[in-house]
Amino acid sequence: MTTDNKNINPETLFVPTYKRSGAPFVRGEGMYLYDTDNKKYLDFSSGIAVNALGHAHPLLVETIAQQAAKLIHTSNLYYSEPQIEFASRLIKHSFAKKVFLCNSGTEANEAAIKFARKKAAKISKEKFHVLSFSQSFHGRTYGAMTATAQEKIHSGFGPLLAGFHYSPFNDIKSANDILDKHDFAAIIIEPLQAEGGVNAADAEFLQFLRQIADSHSISLIFDEIQCGTGRTGTLWYYEQTGVTPDIMTIAKPIGGGLPLGAVLCTEEISASISPGDHGTTFGGNPVACALGSQILDIVSDKTFLKRVQTNGNYLKSKLEEIRSKYPSIRSVRGEGLLLGLRFKEDFGTLVDDCKTAGLLVARANLNTLRFLPPLIAGLEDIDKAVDIFENVLKSKND
Ligand SMILES: Cc1ncc(COP(=O)(O)O)c(C=O)c1O
Numbered sequence: 001m002t003t004d005n006k007n008i009n010p011e012t013l014f015v016p017t018y019k020r021s022g023a024p025f026v027r028g029e030g031m032y033l034y035d036t037d038n039k040k041y042l043d044f045s046s047g048i049a050v051n052a053l054g055h056a057h058p059l060l061v062e063t064i065a066q067q068a069a070k071l072i073h074t075s076n077l078y079y080s081e082p083q084i085e086f087a088s089r090l091i092k093h094s095f096a097k098k099v100f101l102c103n104s105g106t107e108a109n110e111a112a113i114k115f116a117r118k119k120a121a122k123i124s125k126e127k128f129h130v131l132s133f134s135q136s137f138h139g140r141t142y143g144a145m146t147a148t149a150q151e152k153i154h155s156g157f158g159p160l161l162a163g164f165h166y167s168p169f170n171d172i173k174s175a176n177d178i179l180d181k182h183d184f185a186a187i188i189i190e191p192l193q194a195e196g197g198v199n200a201a202d203a204e205f206l207q208f209l210r211q212i213a214d215s216h217s218i219s220l221i222f223d224e225i226q227c228g229t230g231r232t233g234t235l236w237y238y239e240q241t242g243v244t245p246d247i248m249t250i251a252k253p254i255g256g257g258l259p260l261g262a263v264l265c266t267e268e269i270s271a272s273i274s275p276g277d278h279g280t281t282f283g284g285n286p287v288a289c290a291l292g293s294q295i296l297d298i299v300s301d302k303t304f305l306k307r308v309q310t311n312g313n314y315l316k317s318k319l320e321e322i323r324s325k326y327p328s329i330r331s332v333r334g335e336g337l338l339l340g341l342r343f344k345e346d347f348g349t350l351v352d353d354c355k356t357a358g359l360l361v362a363r364a365n366l367n368t369l370r371f372l373p374p375l376i377a378g379l380e381d382i383d384k385a386v387d388i389f390e391n392v393l394k395s396k397n398d
């Protein structure tokens with residue numbers, strides 16, 4: 001930062017949508033971020049599950065430079081080569097037959113809801129209802145926000161969209177009751193909730209949703225924006241559940257840090273969409289798509305995924321050790337490298353205290369603290385993070 005900028009208080013510049021403080025970050029390298037005072041932070045939050053390959057990965061840096069020198073933007077009135085390469089890979093590596101490209105998670109969910117409603121509208125005008133589940137997080141735009149079943153996210157923004165309904169997560173009876181009451185176009189669920197406190201959907205619950213979606217021509221949407229793209233040790237989380245969705249939304253790590261999201265869907269969903277039904281100026285940007293292909297090539301590799309599983313299990317066992325020593329911690333949650341510690345009560349300033357001690361972790365709902373390291377995190381990184389974390393916890397409990 002220049003001397004001039006050092007005199008600016010950033011709080012005076014931004015609409016306060018985030019509560020943030022401290023010296024700004026200036027650079028990153030591998031597992032570490034550095035601020036303007038050159039203080040080093042071990043990054044176990046990955047820009048909220050984005051930086052899958054850590055910071056300044058040489059391959060990603062080179063890909064950006066090469067693609068930027070060739071083509072930065074066209075428009076979606078034309079195809080671009082990186083888009084085709086990226087979409088082919090998404091189809092090759094998933095259940096999907098068709099892909100829509102956008103810029104973010106919330107946009108992917110908006111598109112998914114629109115596609116599901118368009119398909120349902122061909123069956124009946126009344127078939128527009130959408131079901132989602134408590135503690136979900138689907139984004140901040142109106143459709144995605146309305147689908148997010150959290151009062152605090154809705155507060156002050158009404159009226160929300162019509163036709164959205166909520167049911168408790170993992171509760172088959174309640175879901176069945178509400179599904180009986182209206183004509184549903186879509187059910188949207190994070191098979192592993194992240195922001196909502198790291199909560200995995202039960203296999204029986206997902207099987208029930210799949211069955212009811214099939215029997216009532218409802219589109220089953222899996223939001224894998226945070227839990228997908230290798231984070232849990234399989235490329236997509238649905239592979240671990242035995243249930244395949246009709247639509248899957250992805251974003252966050254897929255763009256390697258550039259804004260990129262996608263809707264992956266079946267042929268049948270895609271068949272109800274015509275030119276002009278939906279669109280985006282920047283979605284599927286060539287540079288972001290070139291990174292997307294690189295990320296997919298690396299993250300879909302079986303050895304890479306196996307390492308995520310092994311290292312995730314190692315981190316989980318270390319967190320279990322901590323839990324056994326601290327009665328304030330209720331449970332260890334999650335899969336692969338999407339892990340959470342659920343505390344019995346609000347853990348106050350713990351995330352900030354970890355940052356002061358040089359470790360970045362993230363808060364989630366229900367008193368849950370998330371560990372979301374880059375997927376390249378090694379055993380030594382995990383040992384170091386756990387050490388810092390335990391020291392902070394100890395100092396607060398002394
Ligand atoms: C599961 C899930 N869905 C959707 C979103 C929204 O994504 P974005 O912030 O890219 O709009 C998030 C972001 O945290 C998420 O975790």
